[in-house]
Amino acid sequence: MRDMSDTAVGTTTCPACGAAPAGSDGAGPRSCPSCGEKLYRIGGELLRHRIASIFLPMHVTAARLRNHLRRLAITRVGPIEGDCYFLPYYRMEGSSPEGDETFTLLAVNLGDERLERPFLPPADMKPFEQPARDAAGPSGEGNAPVRVLDPSMTPEEAAARVAPLGFKVSRPLELIHYPFYLMRVEDCGRIEGAWLDGIEAKLIRHRLRLAPPVPGRKTKAAACFFPAAAAAMAGAFAPAPFGVALVAAIWAAGAPLLYAMLTRSWRG
Numbered sequence: 001m002r003d004m005s006d007t008a009v010g011t012t013t014c015p016a017c018g019a020a021p022a023g024s025d026g027a028g029p030r031s032c033p034s035c036g037e038k039l040y041r042i043g044g045e046l047l048r049h050r051i052a053s054i055f056l057p058m059h060v061t062a063a064r065l066r067n068h069l070r071r072l073a074i075t076r077v078g079p080i081e082g083d084c085y086f087l088p089y090y091r092m093e094g095s096s097p098e099g100d101e102t103f104t105l106l107a108v109n110l111g112d113e114r115l116e117r118p119f120l121p122p123a124d125m126k127p128f129e130q131p132a133r134d135a136a137g138p139s140g141e142g143n144a145p146v147r148v149l150d151p152s153m154t155p156e157e158a159a160a161r162v163a164p165l166g167f168k169v170s171r172p173l174e175l176i177h178y179p180f181y182l183m184r185v186e187d188c189g190r191i192e193g194a195w196l197d198g199i200e201a202k203l204i205r206h207r208l209r210l211a212p213p214v215p216g217r218k219t220k221a222a223a224c225f226f227p228a229a230a231a232a233m234a235g236a237f238a239p240a241p242f243g244v245a246l247v248a249a250i251w252a253a254g255a256p257l258l259y260a261m262l263t264r265s266w267r268g
């Protein structure tokens with residue numbers, strides 16, 4: 001945070017043409033009235049606003065997940081379906097502990113460290129447009145839901161969160177909406193969750209049955225506590241329309257995943 005205020009970053013004018021936007025009240029997406037650049041206003045700053053130009057449809061991601069599971073010798077899973085979330089990331093200029101000059105920081109609190117790592121697979125970006133409701137393709141009798149989450153923290157807050165890890169931010173460059181799928185896997189009548197990115201369908205996180213060692217009572221209690229805390233935080237930070245969905249999603253994914261992490265049945 002101190003780094004950012006010292007260097008007087010952020011811009012209240014269009015980063016593409018330098019025009020001062022009219023009617024700049026409130027946070028959210030907008031277009032520059034002078035040059036048409038897609039912008040996002042957050043915390044008094046105007047950032048370029050980008051979104052992945054192409055992402056995988058739900059059924060392809062589901063097939064990739066099925067392949068992942070097959071490699072783990074999990075073959076008899078039932079239907080696999082999922083929702084597409086465009087999660088907001090700030091692309092920052094600065095320095096990472098590994099010496100990178102730009103990196104991406106998750107701009108919402110999901111309580112899942114695997115989504116917070118600055119590791120996004122490369123994707124072609126285009127100026128932000130709201131994705132079509134059917135953009136993720138068919139799922140069951142309808143289409144897979146597509147949700148675009150607004151940032152719930154400012155660039156300063158996102159920078160402050162990773163400062164202890166050695167990330168130094170000089171300025172935010174863009175707000176990127178990057179696609180992820182939260183897949184529901186039906187396995188022996190139980191629903192389990194897995195996150196995959198929507199560009200390469202890399203498996204970000206899941207818990208599926210791999211004969212975990214029997215956990216102790218304390219481990220079980222801890223595994224139940226953390227998803228509850230994460231869900232509560234997501235509910236508090238997420239924009240109103242998404243709060244409930246996020247809490248549900250995190251319970252679906254977080255509880256079993258954290259349980260799996262603690263029992264070390266699968267890491268990857």
Ligand SMILES: [Zn+2]
Nearest residue numbers: 014017032035
């Ligand atoms: Zn402009």
